[in-house]
Amino acid sequence: MNRIVKNYEERRNEILDAAESLFYSKGFEACTVNDILKTVGIAKGTFYHYFPSKEAAMDGVIARNVDKIIDRVQATIEKAAGDPNEKLMNAFLAMRVDDPAAHHMLEDMHQPANALLHQKSLKQLIQSLSPILADVVQEGIDQKIWRCSHPLQCMQIFLAAALSLTDEGIFEMDADSQTLIMIALIGTLEKMLGVPENEFLKQYSAHWATE
Numbered sequence: 001m002n003r004i005v006k007n008y009e010e011r012r013n014e015i016l017d018a019a020e021s022l023f024y025s026k027g028f029e030a031c032t033v034n035d036i037l038k039t040v041g042i043a044k045g046t047f048y049h050y051f052p053s054k055e056a057a058m059d060g061v062i063a064r065n066v067d068k069i070i071d072r073v074q075a076t077i078e079k080a081a082g083d084p085n086e087k088l089m090n091a092f093l094a095m096r097v098d099d100p101a102a103h104h105m106l107e108d109m110h111q112p113a114n115a116l117l118h119q120k121s122l123k124q125l126i127q128s129l130s131p132i133l134a135d136v137v138q139e140g141i142d143q144k145i146w147r148c149s150h151p152l153q154c155m156q157i158f159l160a161a162a163l164s165l166t167d168e169g170i171f172e173m174d175a176d177s178q179t180l181i182m183i184a185l186i187g188t189l190e191k192m193l194g195v196p197e198n199e200f201l202k203q204y205s206a207h208w209a210t211e
Contacts, residue, residue: 012050015040016064019057028058028117058117066124069095073132084140089204091133122163130155137193147194154192161185 006014018039022031033054037047051057076094080086133155140146148154162185164170166178173181186201 011042011046012060013064015042015047015050015057016060019054020061020065023058023061023114023117028054028114058120062117062121062124065121066128069125070128070132073129077132077136084136084143084145085203087136087139088133091129091136092204095129118169122167125163126156126159129159133159140193148192158185158189158192161188 015036019031019036022035022039026035031054033044033047036054036057037044040047047057051060073091073094076090077087080090130152134151137146137148137151137155141148141151165181165185183201186204187197189195190197190200
């Protein structure tokens with residue numbers, strides 16, 4: 001029987017696929033390295049060649065998922081060349097989760113057993129997305145469209161509020177409450193950037209109506 005040899009990235013992603021599925025289904029704390037080994041069909045030494053610990057595998061899972069969101073956000077920003085308003089709107093819309101499989105994953109992440117995974121994912125999203133959005137804000141400042149003294153810090157504050165308040169695993173809200181939160185968040189963003197009241201809200205509402 002021939003031994004199957006896989007390249008580094010292929011094997012690493014195979015381990016991450018198994019780890020991600022097990023973390024969400026069993027919970028990070030309950031999942032063991034042995035569970036991952038059995039699922040992938042590898043020896044313990046192979047696992048530790050790629051990851052020094054189960055925690056490192058979790059970081060790899062988070063980084064991979066955040067990278068997908070970052071790629072999506074950056075791709076939509078690039079489509080709106082020269083228009084900071086359109087770039088910012090595209091970036092926020094690209095953060096939405098529309099895939100049913102991803103929704104199921106989020107439900108599993110919200111389980112109490114995955115609190116650490118959930119917390120670290122939010123932290124990584126804020127750290128990774130803030131500089132990207134701050135660059136867009138700086139474009140608007142340079143073009144004298146917006147006014148903002150601290151673009152990076154303002155985007156960190158906005159993302160921390162937005163990602164937390166719209167996270168159903170943290171706050172349970174009915175549809176009306178969710179709508180009011182979104183209106184308040186957009187109003188906060190307008191104030192951060194010195195935009196006239198309801199200017200962003202009109203733009204985003206018009207765009208969402210066509211979705």
